[in-house]
Amino acid sequence: MELSESLLSGVGVHMDEALATGGQVTVIGLFIVFAVLVILMIVLMLFKVFFYKAPSKASAPAAVQESAAAAVPAAAAAEPKPSVPEEDEEELIAVLTAAVAASMNTSTYNLRIKSYRRVPNTRPAWNRAGISDTIGNRF
Amino acid sequence: MNALVASGPLDAVKTIIMLAVACVLLYLAIVKKFEPLLLLPIAFGMLLTNLPMLDNSSAIMMHTEYFTDPQYLVDGQYVDVGFVCRHGGLLDLLYLGVKLGIYPPLIFLGIGCMTDFGPLIANPKSILLGAAAQFGVFFTFVGALVLSALMPSISFGVKEAASIGIIGGADGPTAIYVTKTLAPSLLSAIAVAAYSYMALIPIIQPPFMKLLTTKKMRATVMDQLRPVSKTEKILFPIVVTIVVALIVPDAVSLVGCLMLGNLMKESGVCDRLVKTAQNELMNIITIFLGVTVGATAEASTFLSAQTLGIIALGLIAFCFSTMGGLLLGDLMYVLTKGKVNPLIGSAGVSAVPMAARVSQIVGQKENPSNFLLMHAMGPNVAGVIGSAVAAGVFLSMFSGL
Numbered sequence: 001m002e003l004s005e006s007l008l009s010g011v012g013v014h015m016d017e018a019l020a021t022g023g024q025v026t027v028i029g030l031f032i033v034f035a036v037l038v039i040l041m042i043v044l045m046l047f048k049v050f051f052y053k054a055p056s057k058a059s060a061p062a063a064v065q066e067s068a069a070a071a072v073p074a075a076a077a078a079e080p081k082p083s084v085p086e087e088d089e090e091e092l093i094a095v096l097t098a099a100v101a102a103s104m105n106t107s108t109y110n111l112r113i114k115s116y117r118r119v120p121n122t123r124p125a126w127n128r129a130g131i132s133d134t135i136g137n138r139f
Numbered sequence: 140m141n142a143l144v145a146s147g148p149l150d151a152v153k154t155i156i157m158l159a160v161a162c163v164l165l166y167l168a169i170v171k172k173f174e175p176l177l178l179l180p181i182a183f184g185m186l187l188t189n190l191p192m193l194d195n196s197s198a199i200m201m202h203t204e205y206f207t208d209p210q211y212l213v214d215g216q217y218v219d220v221g222f223v224c225r226h227g228g229l230l231d232l233l234y235l236g237v238k239l240g241i242y243p244p245l246i247f248l249g250i251g252c253m254t255d256f257g258p259l260i261a262n263p264k265s266i267l268l269g270a271a272a273q274f275g276v277f278f279t280f281v282g283a284l285v286l287s288a289l290m291p292s293i294s295f296g297v298k299e300a301a302s303i304g305i306i307g308g309a310d311g312p313t314a315i316y317v318t319k320t321l322a323p324s325l326l327s328a329i330a331v332a333a334y335s336y337m338a339l340i341p342i343i344q345p346p347f348m349k350l351l352t353t354k355k356m357r358a359t360v361m362d363q364l365r366p367v368s369k370t371e372k373i374l375f376p377i378v379v380t381i382v383v384a385l386i387v388p389d390a391v392s393l394v395g396c397l398m399l400g401n402l403m404k405e406s407g408v409c410d411r412l413v414k415t416a417q418n419e420l421m422n423i424i425t426i427f428l429g430v431t432v433g434a435t436a437e438a439s440t441f442l443s444a445q446t447l448g449i450i451a452l453g454l455i456a457f458c459f460s461t462m463g464g465l466l467l468g469d470l471m472y473v474l475t476k477g478k479v480n481p482l483i484g485s486a487g488v489s490a491v492p493m494a495a496r497v498s499q500i501v502g503q504k505e506n507p508s509n510f511l512l513m514h515a516m517g518p519n520v521a522g523v524i525g526s527a528v529a530a531g532v533f534l535s536m537f538s539g540l
Binding site: 003006007008009010011013014015018019021022023025026028029030032033034035036037038039040041042043044045047048051052128129132133136139 | 260276365374379387500525533
């Protein structure tokens with residue numbers, strides 16, 4: 001890039017050359033930054049095509065994924081209802097077991113989760129606001 | 140105190156002011172908890188380098204002139220490492236790690252070990268927000284040149300302007316990496332500005348977030364991210380390194396180390412190395428980096444109109460980066476017909492994970508059952524890549540001049 005002596009040293013820079021060079025560098029720079037990240041975006045989209053298999057049973061995992069944070073206390077309090085846990089839900093079951101164990105003050109070895117289901121959130125709005133406030137304060 | 144008297148009253152006043160500045164920064168680090176892990180060593184480095192000493196005393200720990208004065212440089216541009224080793228103080232020796240470009244990439248190695256690129260892989264579109272948030276970097280580059288044209292007492296050339304602009308990347312190691320090459324005399328001012336504003340992100344960003352989004356936009360709930368397989372997480376760092384190397388080779392020492400750290404973590408086969416890189420190694424480097432960067436703050440360069448200019452421009456850089464991310468977020472909200480919450484755009488400035496937390500908190504104020512944190516982590520880690528690429532652009536344009 002050709003630059004005048006004043007732009008290199010910073011002494012006696014003229015407004016027009018400052019704007020011209022600045023504008024040029026901005027356009028080139030932003031173009032390169034976007035180019036690199038757009039290429040990466042395309043690569044990541046290809047990742048999804050090649051490596052991601054959408055869960056076969058669309059209904060069951062979708063309900064499970066809705067909100068792990070809400071599901072944990074709900075499931076801990078809920079009366080279990082039969083439904084077969086699947087292999088890709090192992091993580092959720094581990095979380096549920098740990099949550100139940102923690103609230104019952106016992107070891108996870110004493111528990112066996114046979115089934116779980118999501119219960120609707122019946123907590124009053126004020127309590128919900130209070131909980132999210134407490135969570136927010138921890139950040 | 141002899142030196143104070145001998146070198147004239149003006150220098151004595153300057154020394155006292157620098158010691159006061161160091162103490163103020165120590166106060167901010169200790170009491171206000173502004174990025175204390177970095178600001179405390181930086182501030183103490185400033186204190187050490189400005190202690191009153193006799194000229195040519197062997198107790199002087201830092202000689203900035205060895206690294207900037209052409210009289211000491213080989214061919215007027217390269218640091219004479221042998222000379223520094225023979226005559227330098229402790230901080231001179233440690234500063235070689237900054238000057239030779241060793242510390243910032245090693246910090247990136249540790250950051251890579253701690254970063255989860257999963258949210259980004261799950262939502263590739265969010266990577267664009269990390270690019271848009273580099274807008275402030277380039278805007279401030281122009282701003283620094285304009286300021287230099289307007290004020291005769293400030294002389295920022297393109298190299299200085301690039302180093303100041305990169306503050307807008309909100310990434311300390313990247314800013315230091317660019318500045319040590321392009322404008323070493325501004326290193327301490329730029330590092331202090333970058334780390335201080337990073338600590339102030341929860342105060343700087345929310346007003347812009349409210350200004351540039353509507354209530355309805357802020358309350359947008361985003362779809363759950365898809366699960367990301369281990370294969371994808373392992374391939375990601377490899378692909379990023381190759382793509383970045385092909386387009387911006389100057390960014391590879393930063394991005395390459397970031398991705399090496401991430402690959403070590405995601406592969407799961409070198410746990411011991413990961414533990415060292417993200418704990419011990421990173422902590423050691425942080426101490427070295429902080430104290431030596433602080434030690435470059437000598438009264439003659441730090442107490443000038445330029446430092447005030449850098450502090451003002453740094454704030455502008457942060458504001459415009461935030462706005463760049465938010466505006467692209469708004470655009471994505473419109474294009475996806477309300478599926479993207481524009482608040483995650485402001486997380487495109489890298490400052491991980493602070494900027495993502497700010498998105499979460501502002502979003503939750505509008506809609507208490509909304510959890511934006513993981514969605515905001517995507518642009519947030521993309522911002523780290525984006526600012527490293529912007530740094531590479533500046534280095535490839537200006538380092539040879």
